[in-house]
Amino acid sequence: MRILVLEDEDSIRRMISALVQARGFEVVGAANGVKAVDEALTKAPDVAILDLMVPGAFDGFEVCRRLRQNHATARIPIIIISALDDDASRKKAMEAGATTYFVKPFSAIALLKELEAVKAGKPSPSQATKPTRS
Numbered sequence: 001m002r003i004l005v006l007e008d009e010d011s012i013r014r015m016i017s018a019l020v021q022a023r024g025f026e027v028v029g030a031a032n033g034v035k036a037v038d039e040a041l042t043k044a045p046d047v048a049i050l051d052l053m054v055p056g057a058f059d060g061f062e063v064c065r066r067l068r069q070n071h072a073t074a075r076i077p078i079i080i081i082s083a084l085d086d087d088a089s090r091k092k093a094m095e096a097g098a099t100t101y102f103v104k105p106f107s108a109i110a111l112l113k114e115l116e117a118v119k120a121g122k123p124s125p126s127q128a129t130k131p132t133r134s
Contacts, residue, residue, distance in 0.1 A: 004051065005027055020112075047077050050081070
């Protein structure tokens with residue numbers, strides 16, 4: 001399973017990458033939204049993990065919208081991991097097409113459960129309840 005990770009903080013991107021690679025997933029990292037969209041449209045990932053506040057022309061909200069607008073990426077699960085912990089940001093992310101929303105600091109276990117559910121073709125474990133601090 002190929003996972004796109006959009007995160008501008010190198011240490012967090014490396015941590016997420018190491019975490020999911022240890023489970024056998026392939027990871028493509030991007031530090032800005034334009035690169036993330038380019039990577040996704042070059043070879044569609046199976047899942048996208050997006051930070052919302054990233055530098056450049058496209059923030060995470062815009063990346064999410066663009067992935068939803070493209071035929072090749074329209075149906076992939078999009079997991080948001082953000083420091084934004086307010087209802088307006090959650091709503092905006094979900095309206096842009098996010099599947100799941102985790103708040104930093106996030107639970108590595110919850111993220112791995114989410115990815116395992118995707119891999120198994122099961123419903124998102126986080127969708128059973130309103131997204132909360134994980």
